[in-house]
Amino acid sequence: MVKTGETVKKLSRKGYRLTPQRLMILEAVDGADDHISAEEIYAQVCDQYPNLNISTVYRTLELLKELELVTETDLGDGRVRYHNIKKGHHHHLVCHRCGNIIDMDEAVLSPLKAALLMQYGFNAELRHLAIFGLCKECK
Amino acid sequence: MVKTGETVKKLSRKGYRLTPQRLMILEAVDGADDHISAEEIYAQVCDQYPNLNISTVYRTLELLKELELVTETDLGDGRVRYHNIKKGHHHHLVCHRCGNIIDMDEAVLSPLKAALLMQYGFNAELRHLAIFGLCKECK
DNA sequence: TATGCAGATGCAAGGGGTTGCAATTGCCAA
């Protein structure tokens, strides 16, 4: 799914380079079936390039967020998770009793976004959110 | 604002004690004008009781949350902040360009809460939230 | 009052993530 040409363009437009490390990290995010953590990316890339440092992973993820190539979310388990932005915008409802995670369409938050803009002139970034509470079974 | 008698009752109902450390920590949260961080609580209480350990502060804050005596929120500056739950339910809109923080009434999120309950049977805990984005000036 | 026992604390180590710095890399212009 990584289109190297486009990625290079997006990076170089801001004076950044597509280094081997960055490419491998992006591929790891891309190849993951689910949300992947920095530590998991690190372990995976280390298999082919053991020199990689974990701080490079974090810095790269920061960069990829900035370029809107990946999104992050914190599902409440003490680490942030990432996925390619092309996997579609969505949010999660996290039950903190049973741990169940319900996927939720982006549209559910549209009225809130509109209300915040209307009432406060605030342009909320409601991207890949996790909302905590109790699910149907645990209520 | 700390009512020792009531607090003791709330604690002992679950088999917990109101230790001097816990009382001092609660008083620090209570006496703060604004949202206060664990480190600030620690520094403040240490003035009168230098033996206090930072992990006791964190454990106590966890307990006070559980008993619904304090709420926490993460305003995006890399540390969690707390205040007494009696200061009223509210949320914050945080501009991540200029850093401006707009206070927001609880009611703004009521429609969302209702929608989540209706559509997903999910009972969301939307308590003392921070929503990030761009304020009117920075848009 | 003496004994038992769960709750609470201090301490040190650990986990996830960030940052300052010096060394390295790779583009670009001469």
Place this chain on the structure above:
DNA sequence: TTGGCAATTGCAACCCCTTGCATCTGCATA
């Protein structure tokens, strides 16, 4: 080709917070 220079990296130290463990505290019961 060769410097020059900014971007990038690895490394180590640090920050915020959590956790395992041994010690200590204080209520309850006999």
